[in-house]
Amino acid sequence: MRTSLVFGSSLLLALLGGGTTAQAQQAQTSASSNDEPSYRKEFTYGINFNTRGGLIGGASVRSTRLLNQDWLRFWSIEAVEIKHPKEQKVGTQYGGTIVYGKSNYMFALRPSVGIQRVIFRKAPDSGVQVNGLLSGGPSIGLVMPYYISYDYSDRTTNPTAPATDIRNEQYDPMIHRNEGAIVDRAPLFSGVGETKALIGAHIRGALSFEYGRYRDAVAGVEVGALIEAYSKAPPIIRVAGVSDESLNDRFLPSVYLTVYLGSRN
Numbered sequence: 186m187r188t189s190l191v192f193g194s195s196l197l198l199a200l201l202g203g204g205t206t207a208q209a210q211q212a213q214t215s216a217s218s219n220d221e222p223s224y225r226k227e228f229t230y231g232i233n234f235n236t237r238g239g240l241i242g243g244a245s246v247r248s249t250r251l252l253n254q255d256w257l258r259f260w261s262i263e264a265v266e267i268k269h270p271k272e273q274k275v276g277t278q279y280g281g282t283i284v285y286g287k288s289n290y291m292f293a294l295r296p297s298v299g300i301q302r303v304i305f306r307k308a309p310d311s312g313v314q315v316n317g318l319l320s321g322g323p324s325i326g327l328v329m330p331y332y333i334s335y336d337y338s339d340r341t342t343n344p345t346a347p348a349t350d351i352r353n354e355q356y357d358p359m360i361h362r363n364e365g366a367i368v369d370r371a372p373l374f375s376g377v378g379e380t381k382a383l384i385g386a387h388i389r390g391a392l393s394f395e396y397g398r399y400r401d402a403v404a405g406v407e408v409g410a411l412i413e414a415y416s417k418a419p420p421i422i423r424v425a426g427v428s429d430e431s432l433n434d435r436f437l438p439s440v441y442l443t444v445y446l447g448s449r450n
Contacts, residue, residue, distance in 0.1 A: 225251050227403060229447030235411075237267050237439045245443060249301065257301040261320065267291040267437060269421040281369025283333055288356045288423040290329040293413070295387055297322030307395070314395040318409070319388075326383035328419050330355035330376030334368040355379070358425035385415035385435075401450065407443040412436075 227249040235242040243265030249257050268291070275285045299320025307314035337350040353371040354360075361367060391409025418433040 224400065224449035227251075227257075227447060227449045229403060229445045231407070231443040231445030233263065233265055233441055233443045235265065235439045235441035237270075237437060238265055239268060242266065242441065245445075247445075247447075255303045257303075258299075259301060259318075259320070260296070260298050262297075263293075263295040265293050265295070267293055267326075267419075267421075269433065271422060277367050277369060278365055279336075279368040281334070281367075283356075283367055283370050284331070286356075286358070286422045286424055287331045288358075289331055289419065289421050291419045291421050292327040292329065294325040294327070295322065295413075296325075297387070297389075299389075301393075304392075307397075312396075314405075316393045316395060318391045318393060318407070321386070321388035324385035324387045324413050324415065326385060326415055326419055327380050328383060329380040332356070332371035332375035333361065334371050335361055336366040336368055356423070358423050362425065383415045383417065383419055385413060387411055387413040401448060403445075403447045403449060405445060407445065408441075410438070410440050412438045 228247070229249070230246045231244065233242040233245055243263060245261055245263035247259050247261035249259040251257050269287070272284050272287060274282050276282055297320045299318055302317045303314065304317050305313075305315040332353050333356045334351050334353050336348050337352055338346065338348045339350070340346050348368070351368055353375055355376055389409050389411040391407050393405055393407040395403055395405035397403045397405075414437070415435045418430050418435040420429040420433055422432050423429060424432060
């Protein structure tokens with residue numbers, strides 16, 4: 186009788202212990218599966234703010250593919266406006282506004298490829314994930330003339346005569362010497378047909394802080410630094426008697442912040 190009780194107790198303990206072990210293994214497997222990314226591709230689009238742009242620097246899109254749990258590969262393209270650090274808007278006596286000395290707009294298209302490393306992984310449905318990114322590629326600079334409206338009216342006999350000859354032209358400091366005759370900035374795309382290309386290259390490093398409440402959506406911010414160089418200095422600002430190269434730089438480093446949204450599948 187005593188032998189039967191001892192055997193029964195041992196069997197019960199074995200069964201309970203086996204169940205506990207099975208449950209622990211199942212929980213461990215579940216936790217491990219939750220750590221694994223639940224997506225293979227990611228597509229994001231964002232708005233860029235940078236130290237060489239205006240209020241909004243530009244926009245970008247990015248496509249990312251998962252390589253393994255910690256590494257990802259991506260391609261992206263970014264379009265931004267590049268401004269000269271000394272650009273300053275001034276008013277004219279006609280009531281218009283111009284950027285004094287500006288002769289060209291500068292826009293940049295930046296296709297690039299890069300890698301992304303997960304530094305700190307967030308929980309599946311909440312928290313913040315930190316990623317490190319490194320990318321580079323060519324830069325295509327688009328130099329578009331900055332047009333102004335200039336008053337060529339002849340007032341030799343009557344200084345107060347109304348304007349009768351106003352022309353839209355690219356600002357040239359050697360031609361438009363009389364600042365008082367500048368009426369206003371011409372429409373934005375007045376010189377689009379005269380746009381010229383400059384070839385360069387860029388490289389960037391960044392950290393992104395990603396937040397997503399759902400497995401199929403992503404949102405976050407990216408903060409980084411970019412180094413860019415062109416084959417020659419874009420003549421954004423021009424001054425009579427001063428060389429374009431001394432006023433403008435072919436090396437254009439900047440610091441940026443991008444706010445982005447996207448989806449995963």
